[in-house]
Amino acid sequence: MSVTFRLNGQTTRFHDDPMTPLIDVLRREKFLTGAKPVCREGFCGACTVQVDGEAQMACLKPMGLLDGREVTTIEGLGNGREPLHPLQVAFAAADVVQCGMCFPGMVMALSAFVRDHPEADRTAIKTAMVGNICRCTGYERIIDAVVDHLKDGAAPKAELADV
Numbered sequence: 001m002s003v004t005f006r007l008n009g010q011t012t013r014f015h016d017d018p019m020t021p022l023i024d025v026l027r028r029e030k031f032l033t034g035a036k037p038v039c040r041e042g043f044c045g046a047c048t049v050q051v052d053g054e055a056q057m058a059c060l061k062p063m064g065l066l067d068g069r070e071v072t073t074i075e076g077l078g079n080g081r082e083p084l085h086p087l088q089v090a091f092a093a094a095d096v097v098q099c100g101m102c103f104p105g106m107v108m109a110l111s112a113f114v115r116d117h118p119e120a121d122r123t124a125i126k127t128a129m130v131g132n133i134c135r136c137t138g139y140e141r142i143i144d145a146v147v148d149h150l151k152d153g154a155a156p157k158a159e160l161a162d163v
């Protein structure tokens with residue numbers, strides 16, 4: 001099967017088994033290794049990307065469903081002018097990352113959430129994180145950083161050079 005889709009703003013094609021999971025195509029064919037295949041069963045969220053702007057688990061997304069869709073990975077989340085999304089800058093400025101394994105997925109899920117819920121409170125942020133497991137259990141600091149990010153009206157003032 002042939003699938004044509006957009007990947008981080010570029011048109012790209014896939015010719016193979018339509019049941020191939022997106023996570024394998026990203027990592028093995030496109031060499032985009034930000035999304036992590038940790039559980040491969042939809043439980044951990046480490047593989048989260050955005051499809052048409054919505055957070056989706058790449059381990060559960062067959063390529064056959066992606067024809068004509070827009071896929072964004074952590075590598076493509078910056079706006080082309082800035083390499084990092086403001087939420088990534090907020091996380092770095094708050095020094096919340098520990099091992100980092102969960103972070104690409106966490107950023108992809110939460111960046112979609114804050115875009116759609118700029119007024120979100122702490123409870124709503126916690127609910128939005130249920131699909132993303134952090135084995136280092138840094139949840140409170142992550143929530144603090146998201147709250148700060150929303151309080152700042154999006155972009156924190158941290159200098160990219162400092163993070």
Ligand code: FES
Nearest residue numbers: 038040042045059
């Ligand atoms: S690897 Fe996809 S949800 Fe865990």
Ligand code: FES
Nearest residue numbers: 099102134135136
């Ligand atoms: S920072 Fe280690 S799993 Fe989240």
